[in-house]
Amino acid sequence: MVKRLQYRRLLMLALLLGVAFAGLGYRLVDLQILRHADLQSQARENTRRTFQFEPRRGDILDAKGNLLATSIFVKTVCADPILIGNHQAEVAHAIAPLLQLKEAELAQRLMPRTRQDDKGEIRTNRYVVLKRKVSAETWQKIQETMAQLSFAAEENITSKKEKAFYNDLRAKAIYPDSTDDQLRTYPNLSLAAHVLGFVGMTERTNRGARFLETVGVDGIERTLNSKLSGVRGWRQTEVDRQRRELVYLREQNIEPHDGLNAVLTIDSGLQHILESALADAMQKESPNSISGMIVRPRTGEILAMAVFPNFDPNSPGDNADARRNRIISDMNEPGSTFKIVVVSGALNDQIVKLTDQFDCEHGRFHYAGRSLHDHAAYGVLSTEGIISKSSNIGAAKIGIKMGEPRLYQYIRDFGFGAKTGIPLPGEIGGWVHPVKEWSKVSIAQLPMGQGLTATSLQMAMAMSAIANKGMLMQPMLVDRLQDQDGNVVVKYAPVQARKVVSEDVSRQMIEALKTVATTDGTAPKAAMEHYTVAGKTGTAQKVEKGHYINRFYASFVGFFPADNAEICIYVSLDDPKSNFHQGGQVAAPVFKQIAEKAANYLNIRPDRGVETGLQDVLVTNGGEKTPKAVVSRVP
Amino acid sequence: MARNRKNQSAAIRFGPALKAFLLCAAIVICCVGYIWQKQQISELSQQNLKREARLVELREQNDKLKKQLAMLLSPAYLDRRVKELKLGLMQPQPTQIWRLPEPVVEQSAPERTQQYAADHSRDGATP
Numbered sequence: 001m002v003k004r005l006q007y008r009r010l011l012m013l014a015l016l017l018g019v020a021f022a023g024l025g026y027r028l029v030d031l032q033i034l035r036h037a038d039l040q041s042q043a044r045e046n047t048r049r050t051f052q053f054e055p056r057r058g059d060i061l062d063a064k065g066n067l068l069a070t071s072i073f074v075k076t077v078c079a080d081p082i083l084i085g086n087h088q089a090e091v092a093h094a095i096a097p098l099l100q101l102k103e104a105e106l107a108q109r110l111m112p113r114t115r116q117d118d119k120g121e122i123r124t125n126r127y128v129v130l131k132r133k134v135s136a137e138t139w140q141k142i143q144e145t146m147a148q149l150s151f152a153a154e155e156n157i158t159s160k161k162e163k164a165f166y167n168d169l170r171a172k173a174i175y176p177d178s179t180d181d182q183l184r185t186y187p188n189l190s191l192a193a194h195v196l197g198f199v200g201m202t203e204r205t206n207r208g209a210r211f212l213e214t215v216g217v218d219g220i221e222r223t224l225n226s227k228l229s230g231v232r233g234w235r236q237t238e239v240d241r242q243r244r245e246l247v248y249l250r251e252q253n254i255e256p257h258d259g260l261n262a263v264l265t266i267d268s269g270l271q272h273i274l275e276s277a278l279a280d281a282m283q284k285e286s287p288n289s290i291s292g293m294i295v296r297p298r299t300g301e302i303l304a305m306a307v308f309p310n311f312d313p314n315s316p317g318d319n320a321d322a323r324r325n326r327i328i329s330d331m332n333e334p335g336s337t338f339k340i341v342v343v344s345g346a347l348n349d350q351i352v353k354l355t356d357q358f359d360c361e362h363g364r365f366h367y368a369g370r371s372l373h374d375h376a377a378y379g380v381l382s383t384e385g386i387i388s389k390s391s392n393i394g395a396a397k398i399g400i401k402m403g404e405p406r407l408y409q410y411i412r413d414f415g416f417g418a419k420t421g422i423p424l425p426g427e428i429g430g431w432v433h434p435v436k437e438w439s440k441v442s443i444a445q446l447p448m449g450q451g452l453t454a455t456s457l458q459m460a461m462a463m464s465a466i467a468n469k470g471m472l473m474q475p476m477l478v479d480r481l482q483d484q485d486g487n488v489v490v491k492y493a494p495v496q497a498r499k500v501v502s503e504d505v506s507r508q509m510i511e512a513l514k515t516v517a518t519t520d521g522t523a524p525k526a527a528m529e530h531y532t533v534a535g536k537t538g539t540a541q542k543v544e545k546g547h548y549i550n551r552f553y554a555s556f557v558g559f560f561p562a563d564n565a566e567i568c569i570y571v572s573l574d575d576p577k578s579n580f581h582q583g584g585q586v587a588a589p590v591f592k593q594i595a596e597k598a599a600n601y602l603n604i605r606p607d608r609g610v611e612t613g614l615q616d617v618l619v620t621n622g623g624e625k626t627p628k629a630v631v632s633r634v635p
Numbered sequence: 636m637a638r639n640r641k642n643q644s645a646a647i648r649f650g651p652a653l654k655a656f657l658l659c660a661a662i663v664i665c666c667v668g669y670i671w672q673k674q675q676i677s678e679l680s681q682q683n684l685k686r687e688a689r690l691v692e693l694r695e696q697n698d699k700l701k702k703q704l705a706m707l708l709s710p711a712y713l714d715r716r717v718k719e720l721k722l723g724l725m726q727p728q729p730t731q732i733w734r735l736p737e738p739v740v741e742q743s744a745p746e747r748t749q750q751y752a753a754d755h756s757r758d759g760a761t762p
Contacts, residue, residue: 056698066705066708066709067701067702067704067705070698070701070702070705071698072695072698072699072702073691073694073695073698136695185702187702187705187706187709188705188706188709188710188711189709189711191709191710191711245680245684246677246680247679247680247681247683247684248676248677248680268709268710269710271710272710272711272714276714529729530729530730597726599729600726600727600728600729601726603732605734606729
C-alpha cells in the first residue's frame with residue numbers, strides 16, 4: 001500500500017517536473033528562436049553604442065605661420081525631460097543665466113513632450129537641445145551648478161527610489177551631446193575677412209543619425225572646405241547599466257582624420273598695413289567702398305587683400321554688402337589704368353615707339369560721331385607723355401592705329417574678360433565684347449578704359465605682368481596644405497598664365513610708368529622717397545541706368561622698386577566724397593602710405609637716395625677682406 | 636581473498652583526498668585567476684578611458700592657448716598695445732638701415748695637405 005502511494009507521489013512529482021521543464025523549454029524556444037531577432041535587437045539597443053567623432057577642422061595660417069582661423073571644441077547642451085520630472089522651473093532658474101537663455105523659455109523647453117513612433121507606440125522625448133556651441137568652461141559651470149542643486153521637496157523623502165530620482169536629476173538630466181561640436185574662431189577678428197570667408201552649419205545624416213556639420217560658406221573656408229573638413233571617426237562599443245563604456249568590448253574604433261591646415265600667401269603684417277591705410281582713407285574720403293591688394297609680381301602671390309566696409313567672420317551678420325569681396329565680384333570700367341594694355345600692346349607689335357608723337361587735339365577729338373575729351377588741353381604728346389599725362393585722346397589714337405583685332409587680342413591676353421582662377425568663390429570675369437559686337441567708336445573708347453568692365457584683381461594682375469617682364473601670373477592665394485604635424489601634403493607652385501609682352505616692351509612700359517609718379521605725371525603723390533615707383537592712375541565715371549553720372553571710381557595701381565618690382569599695390573575708391581575724385585589725388589596717397597610701410601616691413605632694398613654699407617668686399621680664402629669702396633650712394 | 640575495506644590503512648586513503656583537494660584548488664585558482672584577469676581588464680579599461688578623456692582635455696586646452704597666443708600676436712593687438720604703453724616703437728626708416736652686401740668668395744684651387752704613397756699626378760704617370 002505504502003509502496004503504491006510512493007509510486008503515485010513519484011509519478012506526480014515527475015509529471016510536475018515534466019510540465020515545469022516543458023514550460024521552461026517552451027520559454028527557451030520562445031526566447032531563443034521565436035523572438036530571437038526582436039530580443040537580440042533590443043538587447044543590442046540597451047548595451048551597444050556608436051559614438052561619432054568630429055574631425056578637427058584645419059587651421060588657416062598666414063605665410064609666416066600666424067593663425068588666421070582655428071577651431072575649438074565646444075559642447076551641445078541637451079536635457080532629458082523625463083529625468084527632470086516637474087522641476088523645470090528650478091532647473092531653468094539655475095542654468096538659464098549660464099546658457100544666456102530666458103528662464104521662462106528654457107522651462108518650457110524642459111517640459112516632456114510625447115510623440116508616436118513608427119510602431120505607433122507613445123514615446124517621450126528624452127533629447128532636447130538647449131544650446132549649441134557652449135564653451136567647455138560654461139559646460140563645467142553648468143555641471144557644478146546642477147550638482148549643487150537642491151529641491152524643497154527633497155528634504156522629506158525617505159524612499160530609495162526618490163533619492164535615486166534626485167541623484168539622476170543632478171547628474172544626468174542635463175548632459176552634453178556625445179558628438180563634440182566645434183566653434184570656428186578668427187583670432188584677428190576682421191583681418192583678411194574677405195579672404196578667409198566664414199563658416200555655417202548644415203544638417204547631415206550618417207547611418208541614420210542626424211547631426212550638424214560645419215561647412216565653409218564663403219572665402220577660403222568655402223573653396224578649401226573639403227581639405228579643411230577632415231574625415232569623421234566612430235567607435236562601436238558597449239555600455240553598462242550606468243552608461244559607462246566597457247572599453248574591452250569595443251568593436252570598432254576609427255580615429256577621426258583632422259582636416260589639413262591651409263597656409264596662405266597672405267602676410268598678416270602686410271594685411272594689417274593695408275587695412276589700416278584703407279580704414280584711414282575710408283574715414284578721410286568717405287567713399288561707398290574702398291578696396292586694396294598687394295601682389296608679388298614675380299609669383300602672383302597675393303600678400304594682402306582688403307575691402308571696406310568689412311565684417312567680422314566670428315559673427316558675419318546679415319549685411320551681405322559688407323561681406324562681398326568687391327575685388328573679385330564687382331566689375332566696373334577700369335578707366336585710365338587700362339591704358340597700359342593698349343600702349344604695351346602697340347609697343348609689342350612695334351606699331352609705336354615711346355618717342356612717337358601724337359597730336360592730342362587740345363583736349364577735344366571727334367571720332368565716329370562722338371567727341372572724346374582729355375582732362376587738360378594737351379597738344380602733341382609722346383607715347384610716354386600719353387601715359388604720364390593720361391591722355392584719353394592719345395590712347396585712343398594708339399588704339400586706332402593698332403586696329404580692332406590686335407587690340408582685342410591684347411585685352412584678352414592681359415586676362416580681361418576671363419576669370420583669373422583665384423581660389424575664392426564668386427569671382428567674375430568682367431565683360432569684354434568680341435570685335436563683331438563693337439561699335440565704330442569702341443576702338444577709341446576701349447583704350448581709355450571705357451566700354452568694357454574688369455575686376456580690380458584683373459587690373460592688378462595686368463599691371464603685375466608688366467612688372468614681371470611681360471609674364472602674366474595666375475593669382476596665388478594658397479601656398480601649401482599641411483597636416484597637423486606640419487608635414488607638407490600639397491605645395492602649390494606659382495603658375496605662369498602666359499607671356500603677354502616681351503621683356504623689352506615691359507622695360508619700356510616701366511620707363512613710361514615711372515613718369516606717372518613724378519611732378520610731370522598724374523600721381524606725384526604716389527612718389528616715394530627711397531624707391532622709384534611705376535604706376536598708373538585711373539578715374540572712371542560710374543554708369544547708372546546706361547548713362548555716365550558725375551560719380552567716379554578713383555584708382556591707382558603701381559609697383560616698386562620700378563626696375564626690380566618686389567610688390568604691386570592696387571587701391572580703388574568707389575565714389576570718394578572729398579573735394580577730389582581723381583585717382584592721382586585720392587588713391588595715390590593711399591598707395592604711398594601702404595607702399596612706405598610695406599617696404600619697411602618687407603625690408604625692400606631702396607633703389608635711390610640711401611647710403612649703403614661696404615660695397616664689393618672681396619673675401620679671399622685666407623679670410624682677409626679687401627674693401628674696394630667704403631661707402632657708395634645708390635643712384 | 637580480498638581484504639576488508641575497514642582494515643585498509645589511513646595512509647592509503649589520504650591519496651584520493653589529496654588528489655581531490657589539488658583538483659579543487661586548481662579549479663579555484665583558475666576561477667580566481669579568471670576573475671582577477673577580468674578585474675584587471677576592467678581596471679585598465681577605466682584607466683584607458685580616463686587617459687583618453689585627459690588627452691581630449693589637453694588637446695582642447697592646447698587649442699584654446701593657441702587661439703589666445705594668436706590673438707596676442709595679431710598685428711592689430713600689438714599695434715594697440717604699443718600705443719597704449721607709449722613705447723614709441725616704430726619701424727626703422729630706410730635711411731636708418733645700414734645694408735651690408737653679401738661678400739663675394741674668391742674661388743681658388745684647394746691646397747693639398749696630404750701626401751699620398753703613390754702620387755702619380757706629380758710625375759704625370761697614369762695609374
